Amino acid sequence: MTPDGLGGAIMDPSAMDQISTPADHPTLAPPEPYAPYTPPPAPVRYTTPSRWSSAFKSGERRWWTAALAATLLISATGIGLLYMDDTNNQSRVNSLTLQNESLTGRAQNLNDQLTVTKSQLEVSRGQVTKLETELMHPTLGIWNVPMTLSGPNEYLTSTVPDTFTYHLKATSNGTMDVSILSVDNFQNAIICMYNGGSSDYCLHHNQAAWSSLGVTSVNYDFSLAEGCAAYLAVISVPSGKVTITPNVTATYNPASSSTGTCK
Numbered sequence: 001m002t003p004d005g006l007g008g009a010i011m012d013p014s015a016m017d018q019i020s021t022p023a024d025h026p027t028l029a030p031p032e033p034y035a036p037y038t039p040p041p042a043p044v045r046y047t048t049p050s051r052w053s054s055a056f057k058s059g060e061r062r063w064w065t066a067a068l069a070a071t072l073l074i075s076a077t078g079i080g081l082l083y084m085d086d087t088n089n090q091s092r093v094n095s096l097t098l099q100n101e102s103l104t105g106r107a108q109n110l111n112d113q114l115t116v117t118k119s120q121l122e123v124s125r126g127q128v129t130k131l132e133t134e135l136m137h138p139t140l141g142i143w144n145v146p147m148t149l150s151g152p153n154e155y156l157t158s159t160v161p162d163t164f165t166y167h168l169k170a171t172s173n174g175t176m177d178v179s180i181l182s183v184d185n186f187q188n189a190i191i192c193m194y195n196g197g198s199s200d201y202c203l204h205h206n207q208a209a210w211s212s213l214g215v216t217s218v219n220y221d222f223s224l225a226e227g228c229a230a231y232l233a234v235i236s237v238p239s240g241k242v243t244i245t246p247n248v249t250a251t252y253n254p255a256s257s258s259t260g261t262c263k
Contacts, residue, residue, distance in 0.1 A: 136252075137251050137252050137253050138251070138252050139167075139249050139250070139251040139252075140249060140250055140251075140252075141247075141248070141249050142158070142161070142248055142249060142250050143158050143246045143247075143248035144246060144247055144248070145246070146243055146244065146245040146246075147243070147244055147246075148241060148242065148243045148244070149176075149235075149236065149237045149241070149242050149243075149244060150241045151237070151239065151240070151241070152198040152199060152200035152201070152236065152237060152238055152239060153198055153199050153200075154199060154236065154237075155199040155200070155203055155234055155235060155236040156234065156235040156236070156244060156246075157186075157232050157233065157234045157235075158232065158233045158246075158248065159231075159232055159233075160180065160222060160225040160231035160232060160233055160250075161225065161229075161250050162225055162226075162227075162228065162229030163225075163226060163227070163252060163253070163254035163255070164225060164226065164250035164251060164252055164253060165221055165222070165223050165225075165226060165250065165251045165253045166180075166221070166222040166223075166225055166231075166233070166248070166250050167219075167220075167221050167222075167248060167249045167250065167251065168180070168218060168219070168220045168221075168222060168233055168248055169218065169219045169220075169246070169247045169248060169249070170217070170218050170235065170244055170245060170246040170247065170248065171216065171217045171218075171244075171245050171247075172215075172216050172217070172237075172242050172243065172244050172245065173216070173242060173243050174216070174237060174240055174241075174242035174243075175214050175215070175216065175237065175238060175239075175240075175242070176215060176216065176218075176235055176236070176237050176242055176244060177200055177203070177204050177211070177212075177213045177214065177215075177235070177236050177237070177238065178211065178212045178213075178215065178218045178233070178234070178235050179203060179204050179208040179209075179210065179211040179212075179213075179233075179234050180208060180209045180210045180211075180222055180231055180232070180233050180234075181203070181207075181208050181209060181231065181232050181233075181234060182209055182230050182231055182260070182261045183230045183231070183232070183261075184261070185206060185207050185208055185209070186203075186232050186234070188206040188207070189202040189203045189206045189234075190202075192205075192206055199236050200236040200237060200238050203234045203236055204234075204236070209222075209224060209231060209260070209261075210222060214238070223253075223259070224259050224260030224261075225259070225260065226253055226254060226255040226259050227254070227255030227256075227257055227258045227259035227260070227262060228258060228259045228260040228261060228262030228263075229262075230260065230261050230262055231260065231261075233248070
């Protein structure tokens, strides 16, 4: 090594060779195998009573009290809501019960009205049937004028109409004789009167289809003229002066074939 005039030293090549000669590199050992990390145990804390601990416990009690009070308040509120809801439900149930009872009453009233209506309908049907019958078989008044007979040689006569049921009804204020004669019977009675017999005798003693003698009232339905136009009704008195009050009617009821003396 020689000085360089700058206060330094200049190394000669041999010296540099000696300095720059590299040293041998150490050989790296392989890494140790991995082991899991185990944390150290937590240090044991030793607590000692203190004012902070008492204050903490007191605060904890207050929090528990507040939480319990809040729970009770929520529970009471829920119970109140449930009570109100139950009350409302009961009110609705009562209202529906009243409505149901009202509807039941109305239904009963309607049922009663229906029963009455059915009864009235049956009565109406009966009336309609009666009217239909009356229209098919009308009843007509044919003799209702009171007349007076003065002794046995006077008499009253009325033709019994064909196709009708003859309702012979009459009253008198004394004894009377009533008969229904065929045309042939009446002819024989007239001949008898020409021969000197009294009207009362000849009309009721020369055969008759029907007779009622010595009476003050008569009510008889004669049907032989329903298919035969050959009959007369006659009334006479055996003696005295007698007023006859007839109420004779006839019902249209034509027979399907000939009746009486027309057969």
